[in-house]
Amino acid sequence: MMQRSTPQIPLQHSFRQVHSTNSLFTDMGQRMFLDFKANYYSSACQGESNNTLQSNLTAYKLVKNYSESYTVSIESHIGDGNATSIMEDVCTRENSILYLLLMFGTLWLGVMLYNFNKTPYLNANKREALADYALPVAVIVLSFIGSYIFRDVHLEHFRYDDGNDVFKLAPLETLPLPAVFACMGLGFSLSMLFFMDQNIGSAMVNNPCNKLKKGPAYHLDLLVVALMNGFLSIFGLPWMHACLPHSPLHVRSLADVEERVEQGHVYEIIVKVRETRLTGLFSNILIGLSLFLLPYPLAYIPTAVLDGLFLYMAVTALNGNQMFERISLFFMEQAAYPPNHYIRRVPQRKIHKFTGLQILQLLVMCSFGFAPWPYMKMMFPVALLLLLPVR
Incomplete structure (x- = not known):
């Protein structure tokens, strides 16, 4: 049966991919926390008093759609001439509930369609088409639900x-x-991050499991990245380089695989990968053409759907990740362990010790990457570089 591939990610790159996936989960968690704080756990929803007496002239503030604020002056003279105003807070708990519905709905629908080629429904071509366009379908459907069905x-x-x-x-x-x-020092550490991310992404793409026929071009890729980022820096635009999980997912979408069964476990091997530059070229052209979709229809996409999109990328990036598979062994019965090569050759105790050390390193990297202090975040590339001797 031909379907999308799930190649095994090399050990030296699985840690960085897990960290990238964890970053996506953390960003979405922070946004969800802020949404609940602003809507579900607001002062109005906690039963606090909405009416306050103030002297002189005050404002009546009402929050409308798209977070726009309109201010209407109200003046009421009572008795001795003092002004009374009403500060009204509206409890909008439905916003947070709909936020969760759209975010996890996008994730659920995208993952379900992504794995649709493993179901017996429809024929093979239709299943593959639905799996290939799982994310666009999920974004369009949930955007329609959020912007039209729940437009109130x-x-x-x-x-x-x-x-x-x-x-x-x-x-x-x-x-x-x-x-x-100071910028030279920060630029050096940032260049180290570009160098490592670019090479890790390239190495994962050129993994022998992918069976690519065209050779790698690490030095040429770095040269192109340097020229692009030099131009982007002059104009203060965002930098670009090969990143996770986009690069491996691109290769995976172009691959055909076969399913094999060994000792009751199903695994996949790649048959071929359609090596072409057209997909990358056309996808970036379409990204550029999306400027003509502003403000509409892109303005119809709720931010909750965009958060679900990033959650989808985080979840699908864990397919074939060796570190994630070894973490799952902590919660799995030993008789149900998959017949991987390292499980057959390495004692279980050593596998768990090694995985525990990697989890500890991941926590250290997260303490730098998600620190509330900007200067500590700037040390993230240096901390990542210092992990090389540990490895």
Whole structure:
């Protein structure tokens, strides 16, 4: 049976991919926490008093859709001439409930369609088509539900600022001399992060399990990344490089695999990968053309659906990740262990010790990457580089 591949990710790259996946989960968790704090656990929903007496003139504030605020002045003279105003907070717990529905609905529908080729429904071509377009279908369906069916619930939607000039030179000449040297130090650590992420992504793409026929081009890729980021830095635009999990997922979407059964466990081997530049070229052209979809219809996409999109990427990126599989062994009966090569050759105690050390390193990296202090976050590339001797 031909379907999407799930190649085994090499040991030296699985840690970095788990960290990238954990970053996606953490970002979505933070956004969900802020949404519940602003809507579900607001002062109005906690039964606090909504009426306050103030002297002189105050404002009546009502939060509308897209988080726009309108202020209406109210003045009421009572007795001695003092003004009374009403500060009204609206309890919007339905926003948080719908936020969860759209976010996890996007994740559920995307993952279900992603694995649809493993079901007996429809024929093989239709199953493969649904699996290939699982994410776009999930985003469109849940965006329709959030923007039309629940249009009376005022959710936050995709927004952008069209007042800024994109291709505007950054005012580099205004930097003082000490700031220039500080930027050089930060730029060096950032270049190390680019170097490691680019090479890890390239190595995962060129994994022998993928059976690619065309050879790798690590040095050429780094040269192109350097030239692009040099141009983007001049204009203050976001940097670009091969990243996780997008690069391995791109290869996976172009691969055909066969299912094999060994000792009752089903695993997949890659038959071939369609090595072409057209998919990357056309996908980036379509990304550029999406500028013409602003503000509509892209403004109809709730931010909860976008969060579900990133959750989908995090979940699907764990397929074939060796570190994630070894973590799952902690909660699995020993008789049900998959017949992997390292399980057959390495004692169970050593596997668990090694996995525990990797979890400890992951926690250290998360303490740098998710720290509330910006200067500690800047040390993340250095901390990642220091893990190489440990490895």
